Amino acid sequence: MIKLSGVSKTYRQKGNLATAVNDVSLHVKHQEVFGIVGYSGAGKSTLLRCINLLERPTTGSVVVDGTDLTKLSKRELNLTRRKIGMIFQHFHLLSSATVAENVAFPLRLARTPAAETKRRVAEMLDLVGLTGYEGKYPSQLSGGQKQRVAIARALAAKPSILLCDEATSALDPETTQSILALLKDINRQLGLTIVMVTHQMEVVREICDRVAVMADGEIVESGSVIDVLLTPSHEVSRRLFQAHGKTDPTASTTQKDGTHILEVTCTGALVHEPVLAEVAQETACTFSILRGTVDTIKSVPYGQLTLAWHGTPQAVRRSIGLLSERGYAITNDLTETNRPAEVTASC
Ligand SMILES: Nc1ncnc2c1ncn2[C@@H]1O[C@H](COP(=O)(O)OP(=O)(O)OP(=O)(O)O)[C@@H](O)[C@H]1O
Numbered sequence: 564m565i566k567l568s569g570v571s572k573t574y575r576q577k578g579n580l581a582t583a584v585n586d587v588s589l590h591v592k593h594q595e596v597f598g599i600v601g602y603s604g605a606g607k608s609t610l611l612r613c614i615n616l617l618e619r620p621t622t623g624s625v626v627v628d629g630t631d632l633t634k635l636s637k638r639e640l641n642l643t644r645r646k647i648g649m650i651f652q653h654f655h656l657l658s659s660a661t662v663a664e665n666v667a668f669p670l671r672l673a674r675t676p677a678a679e680t681k682r683r684v685a686e687m688l689d690l691v692g693l694t695g696y697e698g699k700y701p702s703q704l705s706g707g708q709k710q711r712v713a714i715a716r717a718l719a720a721k722p723s724i725l726l727c728d729e730a731t732s733a734l735d736p737e738t739t740q741s742i743l744a745l746l747k748d749i750n751r752q753l754g755l756t757i758v759m760v761t762h763q764m765e766v767v768r769e770i771c772d773r774v775a776v777m778a779d780g781e782i783v784e785s786g787s788v789i790d791v792l793l794t795p796s797h798e799v800s801r802r803l804f805q806a807h808g809k810t811d812p813t814a815s816t817t818q819k820d821g822t823h824i825l826e827v828t829c830t831g832a833l834v835h836e837p838v839l840a841e842v843a844q845e846t847a848c849t850f851s852i853l854r855g856t857v858d859t860i861k862s863v864p865y866g867q868l869t870l871a872w873h874g875t876p877q878a879v880r881r882s883i884g885l886l887s888e889r890g891y892a893i894t895n896d897l898t899e900t901n902r903p904a905e906v907t908a909s910c
Pocket residue numbers: 574575576581582583601602603604605606607608609610762
């Protein structure tokens with residue numbers, strides 16, 4: 564659907580060259596929701612803008628539905644861009660135009676007949692839950708409503724791709740959830756492919772199928788959200804997706820010699836099963852939870868725990884084997900000499 568190959572974008576700044584995107588290759592599949600994450604300045608927005616050629620790559624190709632956009636004439640590019648809608652953090656609505664006029668804007672540009680424009684605007688406002696708001700101006704709307712108008716406008720010309728640049732970053736948590744629910748519905752109902760740049764990890768957990776992590780203009784890791792979030796292989800992904808739970812300092816002060824610190828993850832129904840307690844009982848071990856997160860990724864529950872597992876070395880080994888057999892992933896067996904700083908400090 565979207566295939567970037569060897570895409571780089573370099574800017575000239577005061578005589579020096581600055582590389583915002585460096586040799587990125589990426590494949591976004593039809594109808595998936597693809598996230599691009601990374602710290603500020605990593606090159607996320609520039610990469611996203613390369614997809615519709617708002618930024619023309621310095622090198623590389625951008626193929627959308629089999630067409631290399633970098634090879635098109637200006638006129639052909641304008642026509643092809645209608646397949647790609649875009650929404651932004653600060654909505655970019657026309658402040659002097661009504662809601663209906665904002666949504667109609669891309670249709671006017673495409674010289675759509677008036678009756679068809681009217682019908683399409685009504686359809687789009689119904690889709691985003693803003694029927695009845697046609698005559699209002701952007702200044703009369705909340706942030707969430709403005710983003711809904713922006714989504715309606717972006718979808719008015721029936722694109723097959725929606726690019727979202729920090730679309731929920733200016734919104735409060737509740738409004739963020741409602742916009743994410745709307746994007747999820749649109750992805751399902753209209754079969755739209757969505758590419759989202761975000762620094763909000765909850766956005767990735769909530770809506771994305773796959774994710775790419777960027778640092779210094781490059782993609783340092785990509786894969787399914789479950790894999791990247793639960794077993795990140797790059798330091799930047801680890802920092803971005805680290806469990807938000809805090810180590811309980813009082814729990815670790817009572818640890819005895821020979822305690823193993825285990826980092827474990829589980830997904831799906833396993834989260835609700837008493838596997839840890841059963842394995843501890845079967846192996847005559849005990850355990851305490853030093854840190855934990857239980858959350859969902861696209862409605863699939865997952866657990867990420869740091870455990871202090873107490874028992875004889877043989878019993879601990881057997882416990883690890885049984886936990887693996889029963890579906891737990893042991894992401895780290897942090898022995899006495901290899902504990903994270905925060906745990907060591909409190910032991
Ligand atoms: N038009 C431009 N001219 C010069 N440098 C630019 C331009 N656009 C972006 N850059 C630089 O490219 C780098 C990547 O910027 P970009 O906005 O893509 O990062 P980002 O990951 O989206 O960051 P943020 O999350 O803060 O928006 C930055 O160092 C930025 O200063």
